[in-house]
Amino acid sequence: MQLFWTFLKIGLFSIGGGYAIIPLIQEQVVHQQGWLSEKVFADIITISQMTPGPIAVNTSTFVGMQINGVLGAVVATIGCILGGCVISISLYQFFQQHQESIYVAAALKSLKASSVGLIMSAGFTILLLTFFGTSELSSSLLAHFDWQSALLFGVALVILRKFKPNPIVLMCLAGFIGFLIY
Incomplete structure (x- = not known):
């Protein structure tokens, strides 16, 4: 249940999907829950990028598999996509009713900008993990280059x-x- 709940939260609160979800998954499974090390998480991200399908779903599946086998993979994947499916259907209905609103257009514009920032953060995290073995910025980074x-x-x-x-x-x-x- 904890695995499902964690990935449901990730799916619900990850605006931008794809690479934007990576820092959120990392925060939950590496830092808060302590289920994976940063090295294992970096390996999972690498594998997720090389396999067909959306990176957020692939990452959730591989993390679930690492934590609790096939059942963990299924639970984490369902948790990750369930929230997005419900939100997508709800937003579709909302936007169909308010497609002429200037306020809705402004909100969408701001969401695009925040998604770019999240994607840049994910890219920076991947570079730090690759070049330094950690995603934490510190003064000793160059020692681990x-x-x-x-x-x-x-x-x-x-x-x-x-x-x-x-x-x-x-x-x-x-x-x-x-x-x-x-």
């Missing part, structure tokens, strides 16, 4: 921007190189 990860990231970014290869091929290649390095 993983130059191999930074180099692999930089090379992959340059290759992606300059040569525009198939991203899946690049991810597989980077994964293979990471396997050899680590």
